[in-house]
Amino acid sequence: MIAEDLGRLFEIGFNVGILAYIQQNQLNHRFGDLYQCDLQALRFPQLHRRIVDRANVINDSDSKIIAKWSIFFLQKGFLSGLNFFREYLESTGWKQRKLEILYYQCNFCDDNSLGTLVKGEEQVFRDILSQLGNIKVDIGRYKQQGEFLRADTLMLLHNGKQFRILSVDLSVFSIKSAEDIKDLDNVEVIRQLLLSEISYLRSKSVFSGLSIDTGTDTTKLGLTFSEGIARYFTAFKRKDKESVKLIQAASYAHSFYEFLRQHSLLQEADPVMFSIMGYTDRGVSAMSVNRENLDILNTCHRIYKQQQSGQAIVEARQQVLRIVKRKAAESFVNGKTFINSLLAVPPDTTTLVTHQERVTGFFNSSGEVPPQLMAQLGLSGSLDLRSAHTALIKTALTNDNPYLFLTGNPGIGKTTTIVEFLKQHLDDGFLFFYVSPRKNVNKDVIEKFKSQPGESLGGSIAAPLENHGLFCINTNADIIPLLSL
Structure with missing residues (x-):
């Protein structure tokens, strides 16, 4: 429970950071003072007390430690949101004076306020949707899992003839339970936290930093992503991975785009770029998708809406492993035997696996050039x-x-x-x-x-x-x- 509550504070801070940047740079928007009124009603002592009560903490020193962590995630979220949105807008190349935020969705009420600011879900969503004008919306449909009203941060931006949909799903993964809450004033605790984060970063392979960018029409290159993405995301789906947040953010973007199309707020010919972010306190996964590759968003929407069983995940992992085995076997002489010997290595043991092959046509750069x-x-x-x-x-x-x-x-x-x-x-x-x-x-x-x-x-x-x-x-x-x- 405490990890989820701190995640709410991180989300509040992130969106406050974005709002601060919008205010500082006087960007054009349509949400008026909607979020300002909600934020004025939030009180940190009430948020802190609610976290303490939910964690069943009665010790005063533990309560103070939780207060420090709460402030930490609020500040971390604020700086993350402020810098993220600034860098994002810079990356578009748009002139800010021509930029207009047609829709900005975030939530500081009900569950996101830990129950300290209750407006009712129906009213919250209607207030947010008022940015789009007087349209009839089936809130019951679009508040379901995977639908856009569940997004943490969702924007529709407009500049000239160009549109961008920005969808960000947020979470905190560095704290998993009350046992992870330590005194931040203790130097040894800080050292252990840093070591833990370094260990996590080292555990990630170089491929974990890859992003998907379909800024050009990849269909002309014969590239298709959706089938592979579905297989990969299903096989490696874990609750504590940025890729899971990326799936959710993509699902919300897909739902939002279909909603805008259905209500004629966007036309089929409108050039739209989708920026999808799975953003946590320890990493970011990102996708940049153009309109020609909407099948990627549809795939993520389907994955998130249809929760796979444990058996489906096991089958997907076996399928991915078979592909890895086949491709690796093709890369070596007698590759099948080599790969099978690697897979036969028992866990938690040191096993010597030997493989030899002769590569023809190879010349050592430090070797002597033949006289001829x-x-x-x-x-x-x-x-x-x-x-x-x-x-x-x-x-x-x-x-x-x-x-x-x-x-x-x-x-x-x-x-x-x-x-x-x-x-x-x-x-x-x-x-x-x-x-x-x-x-x-x-x-x-x-x-x-x-x-x-x-x-x-x-x-x-x-x-x-x-x-x-x-x-x-x-x-x-x-x-x-x-x-x-």
């Missing part, structure tokens, strides 16, 4: 692959050809060789324009031009860049559009 190939390339002496590659590039850079196209595996030395060549021809003058989608690589190129101790730069030892007339500028995709303003 050296002769064909016009090279002499004994060189490894990287050195031979460097020599060929330098030869090509000194001839009269106006263009040079370089290909090669990452790390073979393409950029390094060019930089070293330019450093040796500083007196000739040059304009070096380098573009890469990876910021680390862009910074690394500048570092390559910096003379290291004992390294020669144009004949001098460890000379500063400015002494050789080198002037370096770097930028990124977020800054470049601002130049046109």
Whole structure:
């Protein structure tokens, strides 16, 4: 119960943060003072007392600890909502003076206020829906599980001819029971909390950070997501995962869009982008879906509306495992035997599994280039692959050809060789324009031009860049559009 109550406070804080940003930037909206009136009626002492009573806490010191956690989640939610909405609007590229929030749904009453502000569900929903004008709404239908009136944060934004539906489902996963509530003034408690969060982050694979973005028409590329998503979400469905919140948020977005279409508030031809977020106190899962890929939202809506039995989840996991086994087996020689030996490893034991195979057509970059190939390339002496590659590039850079196209595996030395060549021809003058989608690589190129101790730069030892007339500028995709303003 206490985890759920703290989750309510996180949700309150998150939406207050969004409202604060709207107020600070004077964004156009249609909800008037609806939420302001509700927030003025909320009192933290009452919220705190309700949490304490529900947790059956009678000790004064425990009550104070709960108060600190309550403030913590309110503040964390507020900062999360404030920064999230600011960054979200910046990502759209929309000018805020042209932006209008046609609909903003959040709730500070009834269950969300822990029963301290009771207006009645029917009245709450009618007040929220009044933003859409005088329309008749079957509240009984749209307040069911998976329908949009159950959304934690739901928006319809408009800019020019473009529309966006933003759906966010919120939760707190770092606290699961009263046993997790410790004194935040205790340094050791803080240390254990940090270690716990670090351990959680380490337990997540690199694939857990993947997002789905269908900003382009993926049907032209022959890509379909829905079947795979249904299988994956069903197989790995757990209550404490951000992906579950993502499913719920997508379900609400689907319901809301169908509602808007049914009441002619959006037309079929209207360009709509859907931003779906599963947002918790420890992570975010996100989807960006365009109108051509509505089947993704429909799939999530179906998954959430139709709660799978334990047997269905087991079957889905077995199906996913079979796919993983098949794909992995295709990647190795005698792959089926190799994969089966891995799956046969008993849990909680250390087992040695050996697999050997010979890869043909492979050449070690540190290996020596055969004499016959050296002769064909016009090279002499004994060189490894990287050195031979460097020599060929330098030869090509000194001839009269106006263009040079370089290909090669990452790390073979393409950029390094060019930089070293330019450093040796500083007196000739040059304009070096380098573009890469990876910021680390862009910074690394500048570092390559910096003379290291004992390294020669144009004949001098460890000379500063400015002494050789080198002037370096770097930028990124977020800054470049601002130049046109």
